[in-house]
Amino acid sequence: METTHRPAARVICLDAAHRVLLLRWRDPFDGRWLWEPPGGGIDPGETPLVAARRELAEETGLDPAAILGPGVPVDRDFRWNGKRFVGPEHFFVARFTAERPPLTRTGLLPDEQVNLDAHRWIAWSELAGLPDPVEPPHLPDVLRSLAPDGPWADPGRT
Numbered sequence: 001m002e003t004t005h006r007p008a009a010r011v012i013c014l015d016a017a018h019r020v021l022l023l024r025w026r027d028p029f030d031g032r033w034l035w036e037p038p039g040g041g042i043d044p045g046e047t048p049l050v051a052a053r054r055e056l057a058e059e060t061g062l063d064p065a066a067i068l069g070p071g072v073p074v075d076r077d078f079r080w081n082g083k084r085f086v087g088p089e090h091f092f093v094a095r096f097t098a099e100r101p102p103l104t105r106t107g108l109l110p111d112e113q114v115n116l117d118a119h120r121w122i123a124w125s126e127l128a129g130l131p132d133p134v135e136p137p138h139l140p141d142v143l144r145s146l147a148p149d150g151p152w153a154d155p156g157r158t
Contacts, residue, residue, distance in 0.1 A: 001079070005087035009052035010039030010074075011067055012091060012143055013060070016099045018150050019121035020143065023059065024132065026115045029082040033117070033132040037139070039089070048090035056094065058107030060119070066094040072145050078135055093146040124152040 013021035022035040038059040042051040048071055053064035073088040100121040108116060124143065127134055136142065143152050 001082065001084050003084045003086055006085055007042040007048075007087075008040055008076075008089040009042055009048040009055060009071070010037045010089055010091050011052050011056045011094050012037050012139075012146060013056070013062065013066075013094045013096065014147065014150070015096050015101060015121050017123075018152075019100065019123055020127070020139075021060070021103075021119060021121055022130075022134065023116060024118040024120070026117055027080055028111065028115055029080075034135050035120075035130055035132055036135040037091070039091075042090075049092065052090065052092045059105070059112070059116070061104030061106060062094070062096065062101060064094075066096055067092045068094065072142065074136060074142050076136055091142050091146060093143075095147075124150070 021037065023038055024033060024035050026033055038056050039052060040055045042048060049067065049069055052071070053067055056062055056067060057064045069092065071090040071092040074091045076089050077086050103119055105113065105116065124140060127140060140152055143150070
């Protein structure tokens with residue numbers, strides 16, 4: 001399997017009740033399902049923050065100004081569309097004042113329209129109970145590093 005690194009940025013979106021937004025994607029290569037925060041590749045000339053804001057707007061229609069900095073680099077090692085992606089991605093947090101803000105998919109590319117199945121605002125404590133894998137698998141740790149003030153700050157708390 002081909003191994004590559006694609007500079008990317010992702011956004012952990014939190015609603016007013018501290019739910020995390022995850023998108024459910026179908027891998028076009030093998031049909032596997034996975035959940036992950038909005039985001040994607042950094043285009044030439046973009047900073048990670050600019051890419052995160054663009055991707056958030058394209059994939060969700062949510063206000064990109066809600067993204068707060070600074071971000072954190074997160075080591076990734078995952079498979080998608082017949083390739084293995086290895087290397088750091090930049091993660092940011094965005095906070096929204098509404099509960100479960102509605103999403104729009106108007107900025108998706110044709111292949112994204114086909115492979116994006118659903119979205120869900122999920123309580124941080126329910127991440128482990130999703131039927132499909134969450135990427136990155138250590139998303140709660142990433143969330144704690146970006147937003148240490150939430151209910152996820154204490155892993156033993158529910």
